[in-house]
Amino acid sequence: xxxxxxxxxxxxxxxxxxxERETDAELVTVLTAQSDNYSYIPLLWAGILALLLPGxxxxxxxxxxxxxxxxxxxxxxxxxxxxxxxxxxxxxxxxRQVRYxxxxxxxxxxxxxxxxxxxxxxxxxxxxxxxxxxxxxxLVDQGIADVLDDKVWEDIVxxxxxxxxxxxTRQGFLDCIAACGKLLKEHVPATHERNELPNHxxxxx
Numbered sequence: 139x140x141x142x143x144x145x146x147x148x149x150x151x152x153x154x155x156x157x158e159r160e161t162d163a164e165l166v167t168v169l170t171a172q173s174d175n176y177s178y179i180p181l182l183w184a185g186i187l188a189l190l191l192p193g194x195x196x197x198x199x200x201x202x203x204x205x206x207x208x209x210x211x212x213x214x215x216x217x218x219x220x221x222x223x224x225x226x227x228x229x230x231x232x233x234r235q236v237r238y239x240x241x242x243x244x245x246x247x248x249x250x251x252x253x254x255x256x257x258x259x260x261x262x263x264x265x266x267x268x269x270x271x272x273x274x275x276x277l278v279d280q281g282i283a284d285v286l287d288d289k290v291w292e293d294i295v296x297x298x299x300x301x302x303x304x305x306x307t308r309q310g311f312l313d314c315i316a317a318c319g320k321l322l323k324e325h326v327p328a329t330h331e332r333n334e335l336p337n338h339x340x341x342x343x
């Protein structure tokens with residue numbers, strides 16, 4: 139994963155500060171390396187293979203007794219459960235729908251945990267990124283949703299997702315914040331000075 143270093147994080151904070159000077163929106167950015175450890179995935183695939191492979195081999199060759207077949211199944215399960223825990227292999231075993239569902243759930247939890255639903259005027263905005271899932275989502279509270287349709291974020295999210303895929307997470311954040319800021323300045327302009335929520339990048343461990 140390419141979680142941002144201190145210099146990158148400071149650049150994100152500066153970008154948020156610049157946008158919030160000209161809008162009433164409260165931006166919070168959250169970055170996580172992975173939305174779930176998916177600990178059950180290696181066990182699930184290892185169990186399936188342990189049941190199928192030795193049985194198929196024995197059906198073709200018929201040289202294993204019942205006791206030996208059981209031992210081979212156990213060995214197959216242990217071997218694959220260890221191999222499938224390797225990060226590069228693990229992420230490829232997880233269906234896209236599952237990865238996106240987990241990331242989407244975490245994004246919504248973060249919206250609540252970062253108290254974006256308690257801002258003055260309902261102008262909270264979350265920019266959420268999960269690198270392993272290559273997932274980006276923008277969530278806004280009612281005060282922004284009333285003046286900006288959700289579809290306006292689609293191209294911004296698509297561009298950011300592409301940059302995460304390319305390992306350009308820092309630039310993705312900066313471009314995303316700038317693009318969101320342009321819309322927010324027009325539709326949610328600053329009416330008074332305030333800073334209800336932290337502007338630094340929140341990195342989940």
